[in-house]
Amino acid sequence: MGLFKSNKKQTEKDRERQQWEEIHSPEAIAARNQEKAQVASMFDGERTLIWGESMFLNMMVHDFTCKAENVVTFVSKEPEKLLEKCKEFQPTILVLTGEPENLPEFLKQIAPGCPDAAIIISSSKPELLPYSKSELEAAHVCAVLKKPFVREDFLGAIQNIKDNK
DSSP states (O other): OOHHHHHHHHHHHHHHHHHHHHTSSSSHHHHHHHHHHHHHHTTTTOEEEEEEEHHHHHHHHHTTTOOTEEEEEEOSSOOOHHHHHHHHOOSSSEEEOOOOOSHOOOOOOOOTTOOOOEEEEEEEGGGGOOOOOHHHHHHEEEEEEESEEEEHHHHHHHHHHHHHH
């Protein structure tokens, strides 16, 4: 019985070692670096501002960008501070991870600070947003992502913005 446990432990260790070697192989590292460079290039020429109340969510979205240059996260509960930040930074892409009340009015207030910004918003219940598609489009909303959204959905929204410029 003791020999069986020893063989089982050795097999698990061999599997773990093999997984570690695969993850840390030069090929795997090169592939990850290539993917990071590809994702970061999606943000070339853009000034992306990520805003919301949750530092965790903002940092997660920032990680989705592979920490590309000109991507700034801004954590605040006060929409007025976002308006100031928009005037200062003048984003071309604005990602709202928070859900401000009266979204169309809020976006109209943002417009003077970043008139050309494409906007991505996230909502825990996008199907219940009380705004029509035309209202959101008029406010430059290019995508509404359901929380929690995954990296592929976020990058797909960014690619869609880039393709439509």
